[in-house]
Amino acid sequence: MKTIASCVQDIIVASPFLEEGLSREIINFSALAKELNGPISKMLRKPIKDGAIMMALRRYQQPLNLENSKSLKKTFNELGDITVRSNLSDFTFQNSKTLIHSHSQILEKISENHQTFYAFTRGMFESNIIISTSEKETVIKAFKNENQIGLQEKLSAISIYLPKGNSKIVGLYYQIFKRLAWENITLYEVVSTTNEFTIVVEDYLVDKAFSAIKRLID
The missing domain is CATH 1.10.10 (Arc Repressor Mutant, subunit A)
Incomplete structure (x- = not known):
């Protein structure tokens, strides 16, 4: 009742x-x-x-889960470096049978330059490539036969290195998202691996977003 x-x-x-x-x-x-x-x-x-x-x-x-609260606090105290990369572009392509082949051309090209930022995400119907804007022409050439449905430039990425075992901590990402939302920061994209978490924002928000994340650690 x-x-x-x-x-x-x-x-x-x-x-x-x-x-x-x-x-x-x-x-x-x-x-x-x-x-x-x-x-x-x-x-x-x-x-x-x-x-x-x-x-x-x-x-x-x-x-209140005291055990998880302690684990969450410990995890934030153990967060690794925060890296900021600017001058990025986000391409969106419709999925196709040849998309992976086009993607392989990009991988071959950027493998020679470890300074290039690159992230690839494949969804059910579309795929995203976030890459250093210096490689914009390379992407356009490699994907010239694909259906491009979006392009956003003037983006920055903030990467956070997470301690091992972070995937077992309840509310870790929630605390990060909550802080960013509280600061009125719009996320353009989110990319993550097991021990690395990256948010992508428009350039004008990067300083504000970095400060918000930094306060989670301090």
């Missing part, structure tokens, strides 16, 4: 910004109770008093 408390919990869990604000004690309970009155009354199918909602908000406690 639904209660005011369970409705409050459902709304908070589905709203990361709201949960963050409550945990930092920067939200006015009275104002929030009034804001939630409509949705909760609708969920319970009866009118609810603001005071009852405010009481449920004050009693709400975030789920």
Whole structure:
């Protein structure tokens, strides 16, 4: 049976910004109770008093897993170098039977230059290539017979080296994404390997994004 408390919990869990604000004690309970009155009354199918909602908000406690909380803190303390690469371009191509052949030409070309940034992601219907803009003409030539459906330039990548065992830590990526969202930073692309996590943003956001990630470590 639904209660005011369970409705409050459902709304908070589905709203990361709201949960963050409550945990930092920067939200006015009275104002929030009034804001939630409509949705909760609708969920319970009866009118609810603001005071009852405010009481449920004050009693709400975030789920706390002490063991995971310690592991998460330890992981952030052990994060490796943060590397920033700028002057990148993102190409999007429609998948085809010849796409891999075109892709192999790029790999052969850039294997001679270890300074080139390169990331390839294949989805169900399209594939993305993020590469140093200096290799733009190389990509255009190699994929001249493919259907290009997108190109974004003036991008930067921020790569974070993660400690071993990071894939077992609940909420690691969530904490990173939450911090970036809280700072109003839009992610253009996300690329990851087992122990490396890279976000791609437009150039004008790179300094802000770097500072936000740095604060997770400090």
